[in-house]
Amino acid sequence: xxxxxxxxxxxxxxxxxxxxxxxxxxxxxxxxxxxxxxxxxxxxxxxxxxxxxxxxxxxxxxxxxxxxxxxxxxxxxxxxxxxxxxxxxxxxxxxxxxxxxxxxxxxxxxxxxxxxxxxxxxxxxxxxxxxxxxxxxxxxxxxxxxxxxxxxxxxxxxxxxxxxxxxxxxxxxxxxxxxxxxxxxxxxxxxxxxxxxxxxxxxxxxxxxxxxxxxxxxxxxxxxxxxxxxxxxxxxxxxxxxxxxxxxxxxxxxxxx
Amino acid sequence: xxxxxxxxxxxxxxxxxxxxxxxxxxxxxxxxxxxxxxxxxxxxxxxxxxxxxxxxxxxxxxxxxxxxxxxxxxxxxxx
Numbered sequence: 201x202x203x204x205x206x207x208x209x210x211x212x213x214x215x216x217x218x219x220x221x222x223x224x225x226x227x228x229x230x231x232x233x234x235x236x237x238x239x240x241x242x243x244x245x246x247x248x249x250x251x252x253x254x255x256x257x258x259x260x261x262x263x264x265x266x267x268x269x270x271x272x273x274x275x276x277x278x279x280x281x282x283x284x285x286x287x288x289x290x291x292x293x294x295x296x297x298x299x300x301x302x303x304x305x306x307x308x309x310x311x312x313x314x315x316x317x318x319x320x321x322x323x324x325x326x327x328x329x330x331x332x333x334x335x336x337x338x339x340x341x342x343x344x345x346x347x348x349x350x351x352x353x354x355x356x357x358x359x360x361x362x363x364x365x366x367x368x369x370x371x372x373x374x375x376x377x378x379x380x381x382x383x384x385x386x387x388x389x390x391x392x393x394x395x396x397x398x399x400x401x402x403x404x405x406x407x408x409x410x411x412x413x414x415x416x417x418x419x420x421x422x423x424x425x426x427x428x429x430x431x432x433x434x435x436x437x438x439x440x441x442x443x444x445x446x447x448x449x450x451x452x453x454x455x456x457x
Numbered sequence: 458x459x460x461x462x463x464x465x466x467x468x469x470x471x472x473x474x475x476x477x478x479x480x481x482x483x484x485x486x487x488x489x490x491x492x493x494x495x496x497x498x499x500x501x502x503x504x505x506x507x508x509x510x511x512x513x514x515x516x517x518x519x520x521x522x523x524x525x526x527x528x529x530x531x532x533x534x535x536x
Contacts, residue, residue, distance in 0.1 A: 231458045256507040331510070339506035347514035354522075433519065440526040 250402060251409040252336045252418060260341065261418045261425075265400040269385055272425055276382050279432040286439045294446055309360065317359025324352035332426035336415040342422040346429025353434050357441065374435045381428025388417050388424065465499045472496075486524040493517030 229235055246258030260268050328349035335341030356368065392401030407414030458466075472492040479485040493516025500509035 254507070340510055341507070344507075344510040344514055347519060351514070351518060437522070437526075440523065440530075444526050444529045 247409060250415055250418070251406040252415045253410060254336055254338060254341075256339070257336050257341050257418060257422070258415075261335075261421050262402055262415075265389070265421070268425075269389065269400070272382065272385060272428060275429065275432060276378070279378065279436050282436055283439055286443050288442075314359045317355045321352050321355045321359075324355060325349060328352055328426075328430070332422055333412060333419065335422040336418045337410065337412070342425025343429055345422075346426040347433060349426065349430035350433035350437065353430075354437060357437075369434075371435070371438065374431050374438070377431035378428050378435060381424045381426070381431060384424030384427070385421060388421050391417065462499075462502050465495070465502050469495050469499050482524065483528055486521040486528070489524070490517050490521040493520065 234240075242259060242263065243255050246252045246255045246262075250258055250262055252258040252262065328345045328347075328351070330345075331340035331348055332342055332345030335345065353368075389400040392403050393399055395401070395403040397403055402416040402418070404416040404420075406416050412419070469492075472488075472495045476485060476488050476492050479488045493512060496516060497509045497513040500506075500512055
């Protein structure tokens with residue numbers, strides 16, 4: 201195929217795409233106009249039937265809770281895959297970083313960064329817990345709150361050294377926390393089956409609208425998702441950080457003369 | 458569409474172009490982080506605070522961090 205023919209084929213394709221794009225954009229509803237009936241129905245039903253004031257949470261953790269279970273296990277599988285791929289190899293060991301730019305010392309972490317990082321950690325963790333616990337009342341939930349919690353832990357690393365961070369917890373505790381969070385979602389779903397209804401049916405008492413202890417199972421599911429996401433993300437970051445900072449390729453004993 | 462929404466939309470368009478135009482992965486991670494914040498503001502202005510929160514935590518924090526750590530490992534980890 202010569203360049204000339206290629207160019208002709210390309211131009212025909214681009215022309216067709218442009219025509220179709222123009223037609224589709226012209227047929228779009230106006231900005232802000234909403235035609236589907238489903239959103240209006242859900243907006244009404246989430247408060248009256250589930251006592252949930254955050255409609256997005258009502259959809260995610262109740263009306264289509266099963267999809268969210270799948271999404272959570274996508275994350276679970278991703279963390280598992282990273283932990284498996286980045287596991288310490290036989291020819292890797294603990295080594296020191298060798299600076300590429302010699303002749304100048306790495307400046308130590310300044311006091312301002314340390315104070316700021318450590319000072320921000322408690323409010324960040326508190327905010328993460330708040331976002332998880334109030335998932336059914338205000339924007340947020342287990343996923344967002346879980347990531348905020350993990351960010352709080354990461355601030356400790358930014359304020360100090362990797363060893364400071366890694367001295368705080370053990371990998372197996374993190375793995376257990378992640379597994380408990382993931383299993384908790386399924387366990388809560390099975391409550392519905394035990395109660396004689398379907399999987400993930402909201403069988404607990406709904407409580408008073410607007411209170412933290414309301415909306416039945418949704419806050420509990422948010423708690424388990426928050427635990428899973430926070431533990432999983434910290435595990436992910438620890439695995440990456442260990443690969444970057446601690447582990448070095450060492451010569452394997454077999455290859456040594 | 459209000460003036461604020463239109464302004465943020467223009468910023469998001471420019472930000473996305475900047476991410477594509479930045480060719481160095483290290484810089485691109487930082488530009489992508491800024492783009493994540495812009496997208497978060499857009500979602501917030503369009504009254505979708507849930508999605509805005511997700512976008513900020515994932516797009517502006519988690520994703521660039523993963524890229525930075527991967528780059529650090531690839532470029533200097535083994536020397």
